[in-house]
Structures are given as structure tokens and as C-alpha cells.
Amino acid sequence: AQTVTQSQPEMSVQEAETVTLSCTYDTSENNYYLFWYKQPPSRQMILVIRQEAYKQQNATENRFSVNFQKAAKSFSLKISDSQLGDTAMYFCAFRRVDDKIIFGKGTRLHILP
């Protein structure tokens, strides 16, 4: 069975610093998709970034980038120049070929002023 593990339940960093959230997953599939979602206090689930497993190039969206290591089944999220508005729960997610998405338990990120 596929699993998604986020080993950091909670993290705090100072504004403007860079922070990396870790995620590992377990699967026997070769083609799949990975995502990072953000859930601010408003509770809305917001897509931060996505990665197709068949692409070797790491995805980047402005201040957000990933380090995708397919062989190691690792998918970490780096937030550069962190801002107060980045404070949220961050969920790593894995989408199987049958369209089912499995979420990690989340990392609560606090950006401190």
C-alpha cells in the first residue's frame, strides 16, 4: 500500500529565511504525480506545486521549489524568502494512476516576524 510520510509535525522559521519541508513516499508504481498543498487558517486547500514523476526536472513556482529524488522516493518542498502569509499546514500528496490521492499527515509551519 502506498504511504506518504511527513516527518516534521511542526516547524518555525523567521521571516525571510529559507525552510525545507520533507516528504517521503512508498509506491511500486512508475508513473504518478506528487503535490504540495497548503492549508492556511482559512482551511482552504491550496495547491502549491506539483511534480510529474516522469519529469526529472524539479518543479518551481516563484518562491516554492521541490527536490524530487525518484529513486529515494523523496519529495521535499523548499520555501525561499519565507513570508508571514506562508504560515499554514502543508500537506504532501501522492496521486496514484487510479486517481486516488494519498495525503501525508501534514507539517504545521509557523513564519515568525
Next chain:
Amino acid sequence: DTAVSQTPKYLVTQMGNDKSIKCEQNLGHDTMYWYKQDSKKFLKIMFSYNNKELIINETVPNRFSPKSPDKAHLNLHINSLELGDSAVYFCASSPAGGRQPYEQYFGPGTRLTVT
């Protein structure tokens, strides 16, 4: 325009009651989902429908019954509500069959409180 909408956003009810949560998406997606997020923020899939057909049915009590009148709507009906049903329920949609975009679009969530 709201992409995925849910009603109501808040629902407070007593044990034993029956309630429904409605979900609609205007993205033209084929697949819709229901997720439950518990008090520890763990997000778990409950059901998915593809073009009105049930695809995923996780281990969910029979008291929960999804209904999809058309591919733009997926409602969740809950019978005989229990205290443990208190959670935030999210509806989501996505294209099916590996078509882009691959991510799911989420509704705003419905916070259900059973007293």
C-alpha cells in the same frame, strides 16, 4: 466564479439526526471526491465518483452515502450522526484518467459538529 462550492460551510446538529452536504463544481471535471479531515488535520479520502459512477469507496460506515445526480454534483448524506462524525468534510474534483491538470481542486470545506 467559484470552482468547487460546498453548502453549508458550517453544520451543527445533534446525534441521531440525518444531514446532507452538497457539492458542485463548474470546472467540467469528470471525477469528484469526498474527504474527511479529523481534528488532527489528517485528510482521508472517503469516496470518489467518475462521471456519476462510484470509483473509490474507502472503509466508511454505511451511514455515509454519496449521491451524484450528474457529473457536476456530488452530495454526501449522513444518517444517524454520531459524535465521531465531527470533522471538516472537503469536496474536490479533478479531470480523470491522467489528464491535465493532475491536481485536485478543493471546495472550502464543511465543518460538521455533532453534539
